[in-house]
Amino acid sequence: MINRIIAKIHPRLAVVVHDLTMVWLAWTAITSIRWSFESARPELGLFGPEVLLVLASQGLIFWITGLYKGLWRFASLPDLWNILRAATLGALAITVTLFLYNRLATVPRTVLLVYTPTLALLLGFPRLAYRYWKDNRLDFLSRSPAMRVLVLGAGRAGDTLVRGLVRENRYRLVGMLDDNPQIRGARIHGVPVLGTLEQLPDLARETAAQMLLIAMPSATSVQMQRVVGFCEQTGLPFRTMPRLADVVAGRSSFGELKEVAIEDLLGREQVQLDWTSIRTGISGKRVLVTGGGGSIGSELCRQVARLGAASLTILELSEYNLYRIEQELRREFPELLLDARIGDCGDTVGCERVFSLARPQVVFHAAAYKHVPLLQEQLREAFRNNVLGTHAVAEAADRHGVECFVLISTDKAVNPSSIMGACKRAAEIYCQNFAAQSRTRFITVRFGNVLDSAGSVVPLFREQIRAGGPVTVTHPEITRYFMTIPEACQLILQAAVLGKGGEIFALDMGEPVKIAYLAEQMILLAGKQPGRDVEIAFTGLRAGEKLFEELFHPLENYQATTHAKIFLAQPRSMAWSLLTMLMQQAEQAVREFDEVLLRRILDQLLPEFEARGSDTTATVIPFSARPS
Numbered sequence: 001m002i003n004r005i006i007a008k009i010h011p012r013l014a015v016v017v018h019d020l021t022m023v024w025l026a027w028t029a030i031t032s033i034r035w036s037f038e039s040a041r042p043e044l045g046l047f048g049p050e051v052l053l054v055l056a057s058q059g060l061i062f063w064i065t066g067l068y069k070g071l072w073r074f075a076s077l078p079d080l081w082n083i084l085r086a087a088t089l090g091a092l093a094i095t096v097t098l099f100l101y102n103r104l105a106t107v108p109r110t111v112l113l114v115y116t117p118t119l120a121l122l123l124g125f126p127r128l129a130y131r132y133w134k135d136n137r138l139d140f141l142s143r144s145p146a147m148r149v150l151v152l153g154a155g156r157a158g159d160t161l162v163r164g165l166v167r168e169n170r171y172r173l174v175g176m177l178d179d180n181p182q183i184r185g186a187r188i189h190g191v192p193v194l195g196t197l198e199q200l201p202d203l204a205r206e207t208a209a210q211m212l213l214i215a216m217p218s219a220t221s222v223q224m225q226r227v228v229g230f231c232e233q234t235g236l237p238f239r240t241m242p243r244l245a246d247v248v249a250g251r252s253s254f255g256e257l258k259e260v261a262i263e264d265l266l267g268r269e270q271v272q273l274d275w276t277s278i279r280t281g282i283s284g285k286r287v288l289v290t291g292g293g294g295s296i297g298s299e300l301c302r303q304v305a306r307l308g309a310a311s312l313t314i315l316e317l318s319e320y321n322l323y324r325i326e327q328e329l330r331r332e333f334p335e336l337l338l339d340a341r342i343g344d345c346g347d348t349v350g351c352e353r354v355f356s357l358a359r360p361q362v363v364f365h366a367a368a369y370k371h372v373p374l375l376q377e378q379l380r381e382a383f384r385n386n387v388l389g390t391h392a393v394a395e396a397a398d399r400h401g402v403e404c405f406v407l408i409s410t411d412k413a414v415n416p417s418s419i420m421g422a423c424k425r426a427a428e429i430y431c432q433n434f435a436a437q438s439r440t441r442f443i444t445v446r447f448g449n450v451l452d453s454a455g456s457v458v459p460l461f462r463e464q465i466r467a468g469g470p471v472t473v474t475h476p477e478i479t480r481y482f483m484t485i486p487e488a489c490q491l492i493l494q495a496a497v498l499g500k501g502g503e504i505f506a507l508d509m510g511e512p513v514k515i516a517y518l519a520e521q522m523i524l525l526a527g528k529q530p531g532r533d534v535e536i537a538f539t540g541l542r543a544g545e546k547l548f549e550e551l552f553h554p555l556e557n558y559q560a561t562t563h564a565k566i567f568l569a570q571p572r573s574m575a576w577s578l579l580t581m582l583m584q585q586a587e588q589a590v591r592e593f594d595e596v597l598l599r600r601i602l603d604q605l606l607p608e609f610e611a612r613g614s615d616t617t618a619t620v621i622p623f624s625a626r627p628s
Contacts, residue, residue, distance in 0.1 A: 016059075019067065022122040023058045023090075027051060030115055034108045050098065050106060057097045058090040058119075065089065080124050087119040146172040148208055152200070152227060153215035154178035154186075154193050157241055161215045162189045174207040200230040212238035214260070228260055232524055262451065262458060262522055273494050281362070281404070281497045283308040288360035290345050290393055291367030293321025295450060296408060298328075299489040300364050305329055307493075311337035313358035315351075315367070317344050345389035348396075355396045363397050364492070365390060366408040368424065373542045375420040379595045383602075386423035388590060391430055391583055398438040406496045407431045409446040409504075411481060415608060422602050422609045428504060429605060430583070433574050435502035443499035445492045446569075447507040448481030457515065461522050469534035471519045474541050479512035495566055504569040574605075 028051065065086040091112055098104050147170060151158055154176045165171050175194040178184075186193050194203050204212070212231050216223065217240075224240075231238040240260045287304050291297040292314030298321070304312055312329070316322035319342055326340040339358060343350040345367045368386050369375055375382040390407060397405045409428050412421035428444050435442035451458055457480075464471045488507065495505040516536065523530045530536055541547070582601050589597040602609060 016062075018126070019062060019123060020055055020059055023055055023119060024051065026115060026119040026122055027054045027111075030111050030118060031107075034111050050101070053097050053101055054094050057093040058086075061086055061090040061093050079127065080120075083123045083127075084116075084120045087116045087123070090119070091116045146170055148172050148174045148210045149213055150174060150200070150204060150207060150209040150211075151176045151191070151213050151215055152178075152197060152231075154180065154183055154188055155215070157217050158215035159188055161213060161241065162191050165213075171211075174209055175203065177203065197227060197230055201233045204234040204236060209234075209236060212236050214238060214240035217241045224260070228521075228525075237527065260525055262518065262525065273490055274497070277497045278493045279307050282493065284310050285361045285403075286311045286313075286359055287362045287364070288313045288315065288354070288358050289364045289366060290315045291365070291408075292316050292340075293318050293325050294366060295485055296489060296492075297364070297366035298325045299485045300366060300492065301325055301329060302332075303486075303489050303493060304364075305333040305336050305338075309336070311339070311358070313339045313341065313354065313360060315341050315343050315345065315354055317342070317367070344385075345393050346384050348392045351392050351396045352399075355400045355402075359400065360397075361403045362496070363393065363402050363405045364408065364496075365393050365406065367393075368408070368427075370410070370420060372412065372418045372420045375423075376418060376542075379419050379598050379602075380590060380593055382419045382423045383426075383586060383598050384590045386420070387426045387430070388583070388587060390427040394431060394434055394442065398434070398440050402440045404441045404443065404496055404499070405431070406492065406499075407442070407444045408492065409444050411446060411448040411506075413446065416606065417609075422606055425609075426602065426605045429574060430579065432502050432504065433576055433579055436573075437576060441499055441501035443496060443501065444504040445495045445507065446504055447483065447488055447491070449483075450485050450488050451482050457518065458522070461519055465523055465526050465528070465534055470537040471523065471534060472537050472539050473515050473519050474539055475547060476514075476516050476538055478515045478541070478547050480515060481512050482518075483507070491566060498566065506567045506569055578604075 065082060067082060067086050094115070095104070095112055098107055149165070149171045151162060151165075151173065155178070158176060158178070162173060162176070165173055173191045175192050176188060177195055177197050177200055178193055179196050183193050184195070194207070200212070203209075212234065214224075214227055214231070216227065219227065228238070238260065282304055287309045289297050289300050289304065289312070292301050293316035297314075297316070301312060301314060314322060314325065316325075322340050322342055326338065329336060329338055341354055343354060345351060345365075367389060369382055394405060394407075407427060410421065410424050412418060413425035413428055414421075416422040416425050428446075431442040431444055449457070461471050491507045495507075499505065516538075519536050520530045523534045523536075526534075528534050582604060586598060586601050589595075589601065
């Protein structure tokens, strides 16, 4: 026990002894030097009453100003300021004490003036010297030398990154690269700007770099693809700073270093939204999100909570997904009125109960089955959930006077070749035509694949790469549209504000991406080589799968809207009596598990639908033998 107390006190005691020694040294030295210019000097002694009073006065000021609370290991400018403050206040305290003691009879006025800067220097220099020694001694004692690092990007982000890394013992900054010719040859915090990004492979070799750090948080996906391409040529590991959108959203901190994610390469320019109109449409409203535990649904819940909804009700079939998003929202938005409900959209009684309790003004219908191959042989379940589920929620919204109903759809509903796509198209048709019969604004938002959503290709590839491969791609030429989950949800919110009722809004998905390219990049980002460390196998198109997706049907005559990233498709009308009759027949067919009748109903709703055969025979083609 005594040993622990001594161990705890000892460092502070050493600091006290050091500081009082510096006070004694400063006072006696200055006093001796000043009296050396006089022929008659008083006998003060090294530890006379005057010196003891000085030590007592200054020690009391040290304690009051909290000088001993700071650690020498982390001495910085605030500590130096506190030292200067303590020395100044100490001089005043000494003046008052000695005036009361002997009217300052033995203290020349110049001693009091010189004492403050001298003491500040004697206290501050050892602290800074100790920190410098602690910061640098590990470079000599460490078994492995500091990692040699090249920083890509010499803008504000690069400046911030370098400023932070120069204090790190783990890294040794050997240079920076930037395409701006005006800063070529300059030095940023002592680190030289060596050349352009195109020179990276050569400069990395010449500087013997061991790691590359990308400091370009505002770079577009095209710029990131270019930079990552240069990084991959070097064969060195590389990290990046988070994107500005992630920092603003609180998903990352600005100085954080992370691995380059596939979203950094396939994401697009930050979407500019009319947040004023979006906030007006959501703030203070009662909102219901079906499928709120899924990838899109959960992000919609976060956005709605962030926009200040009066209340949020979540209807979700998966107990675990509902539990997870409920816990997150209660933690992040404790003031939000939240009601999490387990339920199936196809359960009309359950839907009616939820609408009666929640009395929503805005409904986002995100609940749906979406896995194409899995649903291809399960028409009843696909129709029951994706079509009749939408039918049940839409009718409940109409009965309860909902202001706005947004159906989350997919590009697979355009010229559908799969059961999943055909059912989503049938849901679109119902909502489009129901809009003319209801006071509720029914709006459909259609978009493509969402990066890293549950059941999508990105987590599948990630798992396959982790297992050593092969990574399975259905066809060398297959392409898909991609966007990030937050971007998709923000555009959904924007479309909800734009819609007047009955429209189909399609989100601008940018350029389609080859799935083979996606697989190659994910393997490379994992630090492996395609075809050598991880094989890519082309297995053939699956039942209901298309080589490429479309966002519009030729008859929909799409046109631009006031938002550059959102397009409007003209709805195709259908006789309401025929549509309601088909829905009634479908409900009967679902109850009787009559998939033949359900298929005939789909054919009547979608004359253009021609489902592919169910032959799922796959031919595995190795990566090395793929077409060029």
